[in-house]
Amino acid sequence: MPKSDRNPLVHGSNLEQKENHRTKYRDVGSKKYLSEIRAEYDKWHSANLELVGPTSTPTAQDEAIIATRVELLSKYKDFLDQQHYAEKFDSRSNLHSSVLEEFLYYLFKDLVRDFGENALIGKSHTFKDIFFVPPKYSEMLKRPYARIEKKDHDFVIGATIQVSFEAATPPEKDENPREVLPLLKEEPENYSEVTVTGNTETHIFDIPVVAIECKTYLDKTMLEGSSRAAEDLKARNPNSLYVVLMEWIKLTSNVNLRKYKVDQIYVLRQQKNTDREFRYEEKYVKNSINLVVVQHLFHKVRKHLKMDWTGGIEHGIERGWLIDE
Template sequence: MMSEMGMSLPKLPTPHGEKLAALRENSKLPEVDRERVDKARKVYEMWRESCLCVSGTREQVIQALVAQLQQYKRYIDLELIFDSPADWLYRQKGQTKLDNSIIEEFLPILVTSVFGEDLADDIFELGPTTCFSNLRFESSIVELSKGAGAAVKSKDQDFAISRPVFLKTSHHKDFRNATTHETRIAYVAAECKTNLDKTMFQEAAATAQDVKTAVPGAKYFLLCEWLDMTPISTSVTPIDEILLMRRAKRLPSSARKSFSKAADRKANRGTFIEYLDGNPFSSKVFERLLSHIEQVVRADGLDTNKALSDGFF
């Protein structure tokens, strides 16, 4: 993908495409679903290509991409998973990760479509990755450990704007008996959830703390498709903001129980369609996320003269 000026942009990952390919090779996939998954992979390729061709003003780009996200996600949720004549795809949604991997693939496309030139000609990486969270030294005074016993702790992120970092540690000035470590520094990190409950919220708060301890200026967001908890203020946590992509609650458990078997899903298909179509992805919510990201990727450096004239910085 290239910007208008011909500058190279970060390589866009394909986590959802990889999940679809893995699903097709899964020995547990019912035979009746194999041809349906093959069709889904073709629909995926068309969706991705269509997203990469979007152009226009910022508002037009966001609205067009979110509309395409809505259409493709509806296809996967309804026509591939919900309409399956077998029950395996529906019951294994959490394991196959077809749900949130769509968002993981969509976010880098959205971000580069809006901030392409700001991310060009640099060593930025976008998308799901593993980022630095802590460094500790597993050593003692009675034993000279290789590399000073440095142990780098990393954490998987569903989406991050990051740069690679290489660390080399040793007890010696000439770095003999050293160890090297490769990881990434996250400047923006986000966790993507299909259904957000209180336990997930607490886990995300702990992850946000690790991210911001490692990089104090980093931003951490929690994105969810459906809310499955009572909202809690993020002001008392390291999470910068929770973004409700559909601005809606999860379908009640009483309704979900009627979807467990193929015959029941067929009988209650209208309820599910009304639920999906009545709560589309919100362009305004994605615009809000982009506004937060803009503060990071377009941040101005400190002007010392201005700080002195203003009297604050």
Template sequence: MENSQIIEYLQKLDKSVYVHASNLLKKFSDWDTLSAKQKIALPKIGTEYVNYLINNNKLKGYSDKIIIERTKLLNNYFDFHDNKFKNYFTSQGKFRSTILEEFMFILFNDLIEEVRSKIENSEEKLKLGSKKAYTNLFFSGADFYSFVETPQIGIHQKDQDFAIYRPISISIGKSKSINTNLPIVSIENKTYIDKTMLEGSIATAEKIKSGNPYSLFFVVTERYAVDLNIDPVYSKIDQIYVLRKDNKKNTTNPVFPDVLIDLIQEVNNHLNRNWSDVENKLNISGKII
């Protein structure tokens, strides 16, 4: 494909959810700053990406069969990048990392479209993509008297690589409204996760779930590089999904579709289960939590 054709295709995509496409488009816009080898690589990567996305868009639904097909496409695109152009763009540019972040949207989009069909004005109430997620609310004032007379509200938010969320506007008393996003599912994406990264994810999970205890918090990583004597089961992280099923940085393992199948099934179950039904729990099992 010609550069102009690739750029035209990328420009039609929603940049808030197609974050890898947005990254590609930014690199095309910075063409004059690219090195000679990057100028050779980018059109080839762009062509491969367009075909990858076209083939993904032909798939509909989130059945096991569909997830297996999407995983094949993902592995092929990862392999194309890693085997031919692995070190052409720096990690600071987040080129490769946005592949997985964008795939989360591709993976969950059809499920959310199905859920939206059951909700009035669903386009406004249920969204997905990379977003700042609500963690907690606080009150403030310029001084004691203003705090007593007109306390102001503020919120803390945390960037999430991917979230299924409910936009909401909060106002109390005379405070002006503040817009934020209540996470239903929050996902951190990693190429690999080490001990320091795990500690950061644990802290984020605690913040996210303190603001919404009914939310799920997942880490979805290609590889796992944490000492196996460290068990994160004590944390607020609901699950760590290791897509390549290993704890090494360098491996030939592909992304395994059964890991992604479990992920989407867990989210689907969460969206359709009762979140709070103390009476029913008490009557059936005698267990409240």
């Protein structure tokens, strides 16, 4: 299977795109700000790469390592969140929102590495569903024309899967059919990406085991969307974990969290959301990123990756209850 060229350093990539953009960010002010951000980003990036851990094996140093990563994140976020940078690079540029996504890579990189070089980590277009779209029935008898529907996730830990499909003779039919059907040479224009060899088509896609959605803040509409995404994921991979991570929360006590399908919601600053322009008022107090919240997230993910997923009806019958708790 070919190695992926995905880059988990999404914030660094976003910054590089702005630095090299042919038309945008070419003015003196933008170049100055990008240069200042680059200097601080390189420090944050290097410090996180030099820091090792936590890994899949718990140690007495785990909490201190996480604390250092949170301290590095807080320092860089405080720098980047200054008003002049926020006004120059708004939310549509994804410069600020991508910081959390890259932080998750640093937080989990050494844990995931313990599971092998094929482990998937970072931003990904993952498997959502499969369906079949042959141009006509006669073509369906030659090959399946499978199409893979994908879903963008901010951060995943999982695996890349390569599968092959081919049309088969029904078992009750003669193994030596008299007629050999010719294969369609050209693909329909809107057919999903696939490698076709003879009557075999090969697809490559990512399967998340852990999916983390990163947001600046979370409101009810966003939560409903996250819940639908979590439900879709669990329908295809029941062993998956779906988490929402944000800095601020924009939910009221009238929201029934139990009806949503996400496994956990983490609020890094343990604070209600305030519109960005009010965050720069002198009287506004911005909470720091809470270390305990990040520690809880890390331990939840590590436990999930290391646990035994054996289950199902037969296993449940043995103990008397069918759904894991």
